[in-house]
Amino acid sequence: MNNDGKHSRNKESDNQQNKNPELDYYVWVEKVIDILKEKPLKKHVIDGMWTPSGFFHIGNSRAELLIPAFVAKRLKEEGINAEHNFIIDDFDDFDKIPAGIDVDEKEFEQYLGKPLKDVPSPVKGFKSWVDYFADGVVPLVKEFGAEPVIRSSYSAYKEGLYDDAIRAVLDKAEEVRKLWKEITKSDKPKGWLPVMTVCENCGRSSTTKVTSWDGEYVQYICNQDRDYANACKHEGKVKPAKGRAKLPWRLHWPATWKIYGTTFETGGKDHFAAGSSVDTGRAFCRHIFNCEPPFQTPAEFLVVDGKKLSGSSGNVISLRDWLDFAEPELLRFMMISYKPQTVINFDLHSNKFFLLADRYEEAERAYFEKKDEKETALEKRDRQLIELYKFSQIKEITDKMPMQLDYSNAVIAMQTFPNMQIKELAEILHAKGWIRKKTLNAYDKERLVKRLQLAKNWLEKYAPEDVKFVVQEKVPEGLKLTQKEKEALHEVAKVLKDKEWEQQDLFNEFYNICQKAGVKNTDFFRAAYNVLLNKDRGPKLAPFILALGKEKVAGLFEDV
Numbered sequence: 001m002n003n004d005g006k007h008s009r010n011k012e013s014d015n016q017q018n019k020n021p022e023l024d025y026y027v028w029v030e031k032v033i034d035i036l037k038e039k040p041l042k043k044h045v046i047d048g049m050w051t052p053s054g055f056f057h058i059g060n061s062r063a064e065l066l067i068p069a070f071v072a073k074r075l076k077e078e079g080i081n082a083e084h085n086f087i088i089d090d091f092d093d094f095d096k097i098p099a100g101i102d103v104d105e106k107e108f109e110q111y112l113g114k115p116l117k118d119v120p121s122p123v124k125g126f127k128s129w130v131d132y133f134a135d136g137v138v139p140l141v142k143e144f145g146a147e148p149v150i151r152s153s154y155s156a157y158k159e160g161l162y163d164d165a166i167r168a169v170l171d172k173a174e175e176v177r178k179l180w181k182e183i184t185k186s187d188k189p190k191g192w193l194p195v196m197t198v199c200e201n202c203g204r205s206s207t208t209k210v211t212s213w214d215g216e217y218v219q220y221i222c223n224q225d226r227d228y229a230n231a232c233k234h235e236g237k238v239k240p241a242k243g244r245a246k247l248p249w250r251l252h253w254p255a256t257w258k259i260y261g262t263t264f265e266t267g268g269k270d271h272f273a274a275g276s277s278v279d280t281g282r283a284f285c286r287h288i289f290n291c292e293p294p295f296q297t298p299a300e301f302l303v304v305d306g307k308k309l310s311g312s313s314g315n316v317i318s319l320r321d322w323l324d325f326a327e328p329e330l331l332r333f334m335m336i337s338y339k340p341q342t343v344i345n346f347d348l349h350s351n352k353f354f355l356l357a358d359r360y361e362e363a364e365r366a367y368f369e370k371k372d373e374k375e376t377a378l379e380k381r382d383r384q385l386i387e388l389y390k391f392s393q394i395k396e397i398t399d400k401m402p403m404q405l406d407y408s409n410a411v412i413a414m415q416t417f418p419n420m421q422i423k424e425l426a427e428i429l430h431a432k433g434w435i436r437k438k439t440l441n442a443y444d445k446e447r448l449v450k451r452l453q454l455a456k457n458w459l460e461k462y463a464p465e466d467v468k469f470v471v472q473e474k475v476p477e478g479l480k481l482t483q484k485e486k487e488a489l490h491e492v493a494k495v496l497k498d499k500e501w502e503q504q505d506l507f508n509e510f511y512n513i514c515q516k517a518g519v520k521n522t523d524f525f526r527a528a529y530n531v532l533l534n535k536d537r538g539p540k541l542a543p544f545i546l547a548l549g550k551e552k553v554a555g556l557f558e559d560v
Contacts (some may be wrong), residue, residue, distance in 0.1 A: 026380070026387040028339045029070045033078065035295055036071075036264060044080060044263040046072045047294075048148070049087040049256070052116055052130045054098035056137040057316035058331060059302035059309035061144070062344070063266045065137070066335045067299060069146035070391060071264055085260060086141065086148035090117040090130040091157055091246055093206050095228045097122075113204035113229025117154040130154075140319045144328045145394035153252075156259070158243035165255035165289060166240050169194055169247060170213045172288050176251070179283045184275045193218070197245045201234035205246055218245065250277050254285040254293065262294040266340055272298040299340040305347055317348065325458040326357070327450070333360045333392035349464045357407035363389035368401035403437040403444035405429065410455035412539040415469055416547050422452045432547060469533040471548065475559050476534040485527040486560050488517040492528070493557035496550040507542040531556050 025031045036044055048064035050056060065086060072084035094116050097108060103122045111119040111129075119129035126132040138150055156162060169176055170193060177188045188194075193210040199222040206226055212219040222234045238244045247255055256262065272278045278296060285293040301308045309316055322331055325348075334356055338344050347353060366385040370378055378386075390397070405413075413434065417425050426448045429435060437444065459468065481489075491513045495501075501509075514524045529538040532553065538544065545553045 024380075026384040027336060027391060029074050029336070029391065030387075032071055032264065032295070032297065033074050036075065037078070037080070039263065039295075041263060042081060043261070044072075044075055044082045045085065045261045045294075046075075046082060047085045047087060047256070047260065047262045047265045049089055049253075049265075049267075050137070051089040051092045052133040053092065053094070053096075054310075055100070055133060055316045055318055057309045057318055058322055058346075059304075060137075061319065061331070062302055062335050063268060063299035063340070065141065065146055065148070066144065066332060067266050067297075067340055068264070069144075069148070070336060072148075073145075073391075084146070084148040085151050085262075086138075086146075087151045087153060087256065087260075088130065088134060088138075089153045090134075091115050091154040091243075093204075093229075094119045094129065095226075113202075113207055113226060115154060115198070115203075115205070117152075118203060136318050136320065140323075143323065143394075144319065145332060151260075153256075154243070157246055160242050161259050162247065162252075162255055163241045165251075165258060166195055166245055166247060168288055169251055169255075170218070170240065171215075173213070176284065176288060179287060180250070180280065183279050183283055194248055194251055195240055195245050196248060197236070197238055197240060198243070199232060199234055200236050200238065202232040204229055204231075207231035210240075210245075213240075250280045251284055251288075253277055254281040254289060257281070257285055257294055258289040258291050264296070265294050266297050266299045269298040269300055269341070272296075297340050300343040302344045302346060305349060306345075325454050325462060326353075327454070328394060329392045330357060330360055332394070333363065333388060336388055336391040348462050353458075354406075354408045354411075360389075360392065361404050361406070363392070364404065365401070367397075398443065401437070403435050403440055403448055405435055405448055405451050407451070407455060408539075409434060409543075410451050411459060411463070411467065412544065413547070414452060414456045414459055416471060416544070418470075422449055422456070426452060434543075434547070466537070469535055469538055472532060472534055472556065475531055475556060479530055479534075479560075481527050481530070481560060482519075482523075484517050484519045485523060488513050488519045488524050489527060489531065489557040489560050491517065493554040496545070496554045496557075501542075501546065501550075503542045503546060506545065507540075510541065528557075531560060 046068045048068040050060055050064045068084055068086075072082045075082035092115070094111050094114055096112075097103060097105060101122045108119070108122075117128055117130050121128055121132040123132050126135065141148060173193050174190075176194050177190070177192055180194075181187050193213055195210050195218065196205040197208045197210060197218060197220040198205045199208050199220075202222060204222065207224045207229055208220045208222045208231075209224050210218045210220045216239060217237050218240050219237050220235070222231045222236075225231050246252065257265070267278070270276065282293040285291055303309075304317060322328070334344065334346070337359070345352070346356075363385040366382050367389040370382050371386055375383060413425060413429055417428070420428070426445065429448070430440060435448065440448070492510070495509055495513070510524065511521060514521050517524075519527075525541060526536050528541055529535055532538065532544075532548070
């Protein structure tokens with residue numbers, strides 16, 4: 001017994017960290033695969049588990065959906081039999097109403113303490129609370145490249161899958177109590193029976209206390225008041241099977257490993273603290289359920305705009321939200337690019353979002369430009385980008401490099417031509433050289449239109465004010481420019497009419513004009529943006545002018 005709990009977890013973690021120390025993995029998944037391959041198993045079962053008490057968000061998707069999906073996919077590519085489960089823990093208690101849900105709280109108070117599956121939907125059109133919140137993830141998993149088996153804890157209990165585990169816990173209750181005390185340092189009273197029955201009177205489980213077990217039936221009393229639910233004082237006797245009883249979380253989790261044969265799972269880092277549910281789970285797994293615990297790795301939180309996402313607080317970016325402003329491959333790329341133990345700081349309202357899109361497209365270029373080169377001839381960064389790109393893909397990769405339009409340029413284009421139809425704008429951008437490909441096939445055109453639509457949605461819902469702009473039709477009133485600044489802008493108007501310009505050549509010409517006019521470069525650019533946008537800053541000036549059209553810009557600058 002002394003070899004379990006905290007000390008066994010640390011030892012196990014150390015051993016896993018030291019596997020193949022000489023290997024320098026390009027992607028963290030490969031290290032997980034090497035560890036799993038060393039286990040003499042015919043099948044690996046990869047689990048993710050989510051409690052549908054509130055909204056499923058992209059932070060949940062890291063530990064509970066995409067990390068398991070990456071591992072399962074890679075195992076299958078190695079020819080290893082692997083099953084990916086997404087377990088909805090819908091037998092858990094309904095303990096509060098999440099922020100952002102507009103319901104009559106008094107109407108829902110009667111359901112507090114009952115299983116989530118037994119709570120009505122907060123929105124019409126769904127069978128239950130669980131069905132409503134599960135609709136934010138289950139129909140979307142394939143769009144993000146995951147194909148798990150969807151499992152319900154509520155159904156599993158009702159079908160009797162947990163019956164043997166419940167019996168084992170009741171039969172070994174004293175051993176459970178001793179392990180619990182040793183690992184958590186908290187004592188349970190002698191005679192404690194670590195099972196909760198579902199009260200036959202009020203339908204709650206966390207308010208019940210099992211008082212005896214005769215090997216077939218348990219006696220219970222509903223007398224455990226909770227912060228969110230009052231006990232009804234009913235006393236009863238039931239057979240703890242077929243969903244009439246359930247296990248507390250610290251036993252439910254390892255029982256789930258036993259039932260499904262779980263070999264890999266991750267979870268929030270709080271579960272991995274000393275004495276937390278990972279420590280107790282591993283001990284109960286070995287000593288109560290007589291099986292080996294899975295290999296586990298902690299996953300850090302996803303921080304968005306400086307805040308940890310929370311499905312119950314309403315502070316979420318859902319999977320549907322993501323599809324509204326970005327391709328699903330971008331989310332996969334972000335999740336595969338960071339080791340699970342690394343906090344991801346994601347900012348939807350700043351340049352960080354553009355940088356994510358830029359890194360993805362850098363990886364795409366690396367894949368198509370260098371995929372056929374020998375690994376020894378590639379820089380580590382290039383090889384890493386290639387592998388990250390492969391993991392981020394949902395569909396089969398095309399034979400040829402697809403078109404690319406920087407997300408930031410898509411945002412600029414949507415504001416530069418705000419009244420133009422997106423399909424027409426796509427053709428103009430291609431004609432003006434904004435696209436890094438001369439000939440576009442049907443897939444390229446579809447991808448270009450999609451990127452522009454996503455950029456439009458991002459602008460409308462998430463863009464900060466300093467990114468937004470409106471192209472001026474005439475010189476803004478009250479604009480104060482120095483004489484030298486005006487002369488510089490007049491000179492730009494003149495050279496624009498002289499010839500056709502490439503972006504880099506026009507950019508260089510700005511500096512020549514500044515030098516001749518005796519104007520600081522920063523003052524010149526500010527003056528140009530003041531005229532064109534009535535703002536002090538804007539998109540890169542040379543490509544922006546060429547996109548607007550030389551004649552229009554020259555006319556505005558001449559009127560200064």
